[in-house]
Amino acid sequence: MKLLIAIVSNDDSSAVITALTKNKFQVTKLSTTGGFLRAGNTTLLVGVEDEKVEECISLIGSESCKRTEMVPATASFDIGRYTSYPVEV
Numbered sequence: 138m139k140l141l142i143a144i145v146s147n148d149d150s151s152a153v154i155t156a157l158t159k160n161k162f163q164v165t166k167l168s169t170t171g172g173f174l175r176a177g178n179t180t181l182l183v184g185v186e187d188e189k190v191e192e193c194i195s196l197i198g199s200e201s202c203k204r205t206e207m208v209p210a211t212a213s214f215d216i217g218r219y220t221s222y223p224v225e226v
Contacts, residue, residue, distance in 0.1 A: 138186055140184055140185075141190065142182055146201070164182070166179055
């Protein structure tokens, strides 16, 4: 048996949990906040039999989507001078 830890966006969490439970996977949901974007996300703990690991990962991937976001970044151009410009992440 394996323990899978999946961190998904809050926007995707309900769809991922629904797909996993429909396919008889048992899921524990933890509400978490990421340090990089400081955005809410959901950490899922899934206990999976060895032969079903790939199926579980595939379900999580099919119900999650990739997103891009613009965040401010700071750059130093001179002593004491900083500017903020958006960066796509």
